[in-house]
Amino acid sequence: MSKLKEILVYSMIVAMLSSPVMAIEVSKYLVPDFSIMIGNRLYTLEYANDKKDESEITNAIAGNIGDIYIKTTGDNWIDNSKGGEVAASIINKLDVIFFNGVAVETPSVKKGSIIFKSVDVDTNLQLGNLAYRTGDIGAVCEDYASVIQGYTFVSAETTFNGKFASLDQPVTLNYKKQNVIVNAPPTTTVTGITANQMFNESDKAYVLVQAVDEDKETTNIRVSFDGVEIANVNKTCMFQLNTQIVGGHVLKINSVDKQGLFGKEQTFVYIVR
Numbered sequence: 001m002s003k004l005k006e007i008l009v010y011s012m013i014v015a016m017l018s019s020p021v022m023a024i025e026v027s028k029y030l031v032p033d034f035s036i037m038i039g040n041r042l043y044t045l046e047y048a049n050d051k052k053d054e055s056e057i058t059n060a061i062a063g064n065i066g067d068i069y070i071k072t073t074g075d076n077w078i079d080n081s082k083g084g085e086v087a088a089s090i091i092n093k094l095d096v097i098f099f100n101g102v103a104v105e106t107p108s109v110k111k112g113s114i115i116f117k118s119v120d121v122d123t124n125l126q127l128g129n130l131a132y133r134t135g136d137i138g139a140v141c142e143d144y145a146s147v148i149q150g151y152t153f154v155s156a157e158t159t160f161n162g163k164f165a166s167l168d169q170p171v172t173l174n175y176k177k178q179n180v181i182v183n184a185p186p187t188t189t190v191t192g193i194t195a196n197q198m199f200n201e202s203d204k205a206y207v208l209v210q211a212v213d214e215d216k217e218t219t220n221i222r223v224s225f226d227g228v229e230i231a232n233v234n235k236t237c238m239f240q241l242n243t244q245i246v247g248g249h250v251l252k253i254n255s256v257d258k259q260g261l262f263g264k265e266q267t268f269v270y271i272v273r
Contacts, residue, residue, distance in 0.1 A: 027092035035071045039064035040097040047100045056101055112137040112164030114171055116144060121154055121174040135164040144173070151175040186211045186219040186263040188255045193241065197270040205241040205270075211255030211263065219257045226250055243272050 026042065034045040038060045048057050061068070068080040075088040096104055116131040127148055133141055140163055145153040154174040156162075192207040199205060209231075211219045223231035223239065226249055231237050242249065249272065254265040 025092060026094050026096055031071055033071055033073050037069040037071075037077075037091065037094065037096075039068075040095050041101075042096045042099050044100060053101065110137045111135070111167075112139075112169065113167050114141060114144070114164060114169045116146075116171050116173055118146065118148060118173045118175055120151070121176050127151065127175055133164075137164050137166070139164050144171075146173075148175055150178055150180070152178055181214065183257070183259050183261055184214045185261050186213045186255045186257045188221070188253060188263050188266060190253055190266055190268070193251070193268050193270065195268050197268070199241070199243045199270060199272045201243060201246060201272055203243050205243060207239055207241060207251075209237040209239075209253055209255075213257045219255045219263075221253070221255050224252045241270065246272050 026037070031042070032044050036043050036045070036048055038057075041060050041064075043053075043057065043060075047053055067082075069077045069086060069091060070080055071077050071091075077086045077088060077091045078084070079086050098104065111134055113132060113134045116133065118127040118131075119125060120127060128146075131144075131146060133144060135141055144156070144162075152175065154176050156174070157172045160171045188209065188211040190207065190209050192205065197205075209221050209223065211221050213219050220234050221231065221237045222229065223237065225242065231239060241251070249270055251268040251270065252265060253268070255263045257263075
């Protein structure tokens with residue numbers, strides 16, 4: 001321990017280029033008591049006090065940027081420059097690039113793959129081809145639900161937690177067919193008048209106009225008399241024909257739905273004598 005303290009006396013902080021090698025957090029190691037953390041280099045007491053490693057330790061101290069920490073016993077660490085204790089949670093997050101002079105390697109991450117099968121939730125029929133996704137085991141598989149025209153994604157099977165777990169993991173995705181309503185023109189019903197109808201001057205005549213769309217709701221009714229609009233309403237329309245003006249008259253009736261689609265216009269001609 002005396003040799004280690006002697007070496008720390010010569011500590012210097014100088015600029016150091018970042019190392020291209022891999023790194024592992026301190027928490028991944030079972031660090032022996034009285035080990036020393038110099039920047040991103042971790043040394044055991046035996047290694048640091050070995051005469052043949054003296055130059056390496058000296059160079060590590062001279063090239064270090066940051067603090068130097070010494071582990072005492074248990075999970076206790078001491079900041080060498082300040083002399084105070086440092087929480088183990090802080091030390092455990094530090095990266096180790098060299099352990100006892102040897103560059104460490106990050107363990108290879110195992111890959112997982114998922115085979116997604118999309119089905120109609122009502123018929124259980126497969127929709128399209130199987131979809132394959134790969135990723136690190138434990139990683140979240142994002143945006144796995146594809147857009148299928150005419151269908152709405154409902155859910156993935158309950159055993160799927162959204163992460164890669166193994167190779168060729170089968171997962172069923174449930175979709176529901178959308179209820180697509182095709183907009184049809186409204187139907188207009190006219191009662192109380194027929195084409196080329198005759199009226200005496202004193203007669204009274206009433207016309208009832210009703211219009212419905214495929215959603216069974218009334219639509220906008222439009223009525224014109226001799227080229228002048230006399231009604232534009234959203235309800236069933238009943239009106240009295242003009243039988244006071246002698247001569248021929250033209251009555252046009254139509255309806256339009258909420259999407260702006262017009263029905264078939266109906267034309268009635270009547271004569272007042």
